[in-house]
Amino acid sequence: xxxxxxxxxxxDCSEVLVSTLTNLEYRGYDSAGIAVFDEKNIIETVKSEGKxxxxxxxxxxxxxxxxxxxxxxxxxxxxxEPSDVNSHPHSAPRVTIVHNxxxxxxQELKEFLTGKGKTFISETDTEVVAQLLDYYYDGDPITTIxxxxxxxxxxxxxxxxxxxxxxxxxxxxxESPLIVGVADGESFIASDVTAILQYTKNYYLLEHxxxxxxxxxxxxxxxxxxxxxxxxxxxxxxxREAAQKAGYPHFxxxxxxxxxxxxxxxxxxxxxxxxxxxDECGLTLDILKDLKSITVVACxxxxxxxxxxxxxxxxxxxxxxxxxxxxxxxxxxxxxxxxDLVIIISQSGETADSLAALRLxxxxxAKVLAIVNAKGSSIARExxxxxxxxxGPEIAVASTKAYITQISVMYLxxxxxxxxxxxxxxxxxxxLTSALQKMPEAVKYVIESVDEICQYVGSKLITADSLLxxxxxxxxxxxxxxxxxxxxxxxIHSESYAAGELKHGTISLIDDEMPVxxxxxxxxxxxxxxxxxxxxxxxxxxxxxxxxxSCANKIKDGIADYKIIIPHIDELxxxxxxxxxxxxxxxxxxxxxxxxxxxxxxxxxSVTVE
Ligand code: AGP
Numbered sequence: 115x116x117x118x119x120x121x122x123x124x125x126d127c128s129e130v131l132v133s134t135l136t137n138l139e140y141r142g143y144d145s146a147g148i149a150v151f152d153e154k155n156i157i158e159t160v161k162s163e164g165k166x167x168x169x170x171x172x173x174x175x176x177x178x179x180x181x182x183x184x185x186x187x188x189x190x191x192x193x194x195e196p197s198d199v200n201s202h203p204h205s206a207p208r209v210t211i212v213h214n215x216x217x218x219x220x221q222e223l224k225e226f227l228t229g230k231g232k233t234f235i236s237e238t239d240t241e242v243v244a245q246l247l248d249y250y251y252d253g254d255p256i257t258t259i260x261x262x263x264x265x266x267x268x269x270x271x272x273x274x275x276x277x278x279x280x281x282x283x284x285x286x287x288x289e290s291p292l293i294v295g296v297a298d299g300e301s302f303i304a305s306d307v308t309a310i311l312q313y314t315k316n317y318y319l320l321e322h323x324x325x326x327x328x329x330x331x332x333x334x335x336x337x338x339x340x341x342x343x344x345x346x347x348x349x350x351x352x353x354r355e356a357a358q359k360a361g362y363p364h365f366x367x368x369x370x371x372x373x374x375x376x377x378x379x380x381x382x383x384x385x386x387x388x389x390x391x392x393d394e395c396g397l398t399l400d401i402l403k404d405l406k407s408i409t410v411v412a413c414x415x416x417x418x419x420x421x422x423x424x425x426x427x428x429x430x431x432x433x434x435x436x437x438x439x440x441x442x443x444x445x446x447x448x449x450x451x452x453x454d455l456v457i458i459i460s461q462s463g464e465t466a467d468s469l470a471a472l473r474l475x476x477x478x479x480a481k482v483l484a485i486v487n488a489k490g491s492s493i494a495r496e497x498x499x500x501x502x503x504x505x506g507p508e509i510a511v512a513s514t515k516a517y518i519t520q521i522s523v524m525y526l527x528x529x530x531x532x533x534x535x536x537x538x539x540x541x542x543x544x545x546l547t548s549a550l551q552k553m554p555e556a557v558k559y560v561i562e563s564v565d566e567i568c569q570y571v572g573s574k575l576i577t578a579d580s581l582l583x584x585x586x587x588x589x590x591x592x593x594x595x596x597x598x599x600x601x602x603x604x605x606i607h608s609e610s611y612a613a614g615e616l617k618h619g620t621i622s623l624i625d626d627e628m629p630v631x632x633x634x635x636x637x638x639x640x641x642x643x644x645x646x647x648x649x650x651x652x653x654x655x656x657x658x659x660x661x662x663x664s665c666a667n668k669i670k671d672g673i674a675d676y677k678i679i680i681p682h683i684d685e686l687x688x689x690x691x692x693x694x695x696x697x698x699x700x701x702x703x704x705x706x707x708x709x710x711x712x713x714x715x716x717x718x719x720s721v722t723v724e
Pocket of ligand 1: 459463720721
């Protein structure tokens with residue numbers, strides 16, 4: 115997704131903009147640019163298609179703009195192909211802007227402006243906003259921005275420079291996130307706080323339609339009625355090191371290795387007297403005991419965490435759980451109302467479809483619990499109750515440590531719900547909770563022990579065009595995540611399938627060119643899954659079996675081409691360790707194919723547009 119940065123202060127602005135944009139690279143982008151007021155207070159803009167290295171080369175060749183105030187951008191193309199001309203910043207005679215999000219009525223506005231004699235050089239909706247700001251410019255940037263905010267529709271964030279005000283930048287947002295950072299004698303804007311952690315941890319969250327004015331030594335805000343407002347200064351509890359690679363070749367493998375800590379940080383504070391306790395968000399045993407059904411709504415990996423939650427909750431708490439894809443839920447006239455609990459899961463807390471699902475659920479009278487990683491994000495703020503996953507900043511586009519903390523929270527929730535419903539005894543709940551608390555050690559062990567075999571198997575997959583993941587029960591829920599992980603970072607097509615459903619059509623795809631990854635960790639289902647493995651094997655498939663040591667003993671030699679064996683633990687908790695070989699396999703397959711797993715093509719970390 116696009117990334118916005120801005121700076122006002124004593125440092126070399128071009129360098130600050132490039133370094134803060136580098137910190138936002140993880141969001142995904144296909145071009146980049148900066149605009150800086152130079153020594154003569156003229157706005158100089160440099161932009162380039164492709165990676166930031168292209169922009170850096172251009173800045174070296176052309177000479178970087180020398181100045182102390184400017185804005186920068188990484189663009190993830192929506193309106194118009196990735197190209198130099200479509201890259202941001204975009205300018206009109208008196209205005210230069212960077213923009214994240216979508217201006218929904220840009221065609222209409224473009225026609226209006228064309229009728230007024232304005233011409234456009236790019237295909238972007240952003241240039242329309244630049245021209246509109248210029249058209250309405252009345253000498254006062256704030257009233258001009260306010261006028262334009264009244265004309266544009268959509269969800270977006272803007273960083274703005276007015277040619278006549280070389281000592282400042284402006285920022286405004288509607289829906290899309292934007293923060294204002296402050297340090298001694300300097301100020302920043304950024305799409306998220308990780309961009310500026312190397313300079314400051316102090317920041318303000320800009321709310322919808324508020325306008326910020328930043329100079330070197332001041333930041334001020336007005337609300338949507340243009341009244342000056344004081345805002346609460348926040349302090350990021352993520353430090354710079356957490357958002358750096360720390361010697362690992364990629365963020366993805368660093369974050370895989372951070373999972374033991376992520377689980378303990380997330381789980382331990384929510385345990386009291388050996389039992390889960392989610393009172394912090396207002397979920398008391400009294401509320402839980404009256405729950406009749408639950409709907410989990412999320413996208414991608416977060417939705418897969420919801421699938422694991424469904425199997426666990428239904429199994430031990432006997433409460434029906436419906437898991438929905440947010441982009442479907444929001445347009446499907448869902449049956450949700452008073453007395454219902456909707457759980458929204460999101461790492462970023464800014465996913466547009468998940469946010470819309472949250473709002474729809476609240477409108478219809480449901481209570482919304484958000485399970486979110488990014489503090490202060492829109493989903494966290496708008497939900498009735500929040501449980502934060504404490505995974506720290508997740509930089510790699512492919513979610514790993516966020517997923518493991520999301521399922522950890524689902525376990526805590528399921529255990530407490532089961533206790534409230536009386537479907538497990540206190541002793542059993544304590545046993546499960548204690549097993550969950552031991553997961554960090556088990557995860558650490560599995561990460562180390564499967565590394566070599568995953569590297570080897572990953573090297574065998576590099577020529578595959580297509581793969582199938584199969585499993586039953588919790589293993590099926592897990593294989594969905596394994597499949598997504600592989601396809602997003604390796605670009606190999608893959609699907610996950612409930613193993614028992616294969617015979618109903620999909621088995622026709624099997625031949626010796628279609629490897630099958632079978633996940634088999636549930637002892638009551640192992641024989642069924644193995645019979646599906648035998649079916650695909652006899653049709654030529656190469657089989658990679660992910661199973662526990664105790665299941666492995668039940669499987670005859672020759673059934674699988676490669677076995678990835680992990681220790682048997684409480685079977686309800688198996689997804690926590692069984693996901694690790696799937697993540698690591700995806701990582702090595704990606705690297706072996708020469709991809710950058712941290713920034714897979716076409717993907718954005720946080721999908722803030724529909
Ligand atoms: C997973 O690896 C992806 N990054 C993606 O599926 C992601 O989980 C999805 O876009 C939801 O994002 P969120 O958790 O920030 O809402």
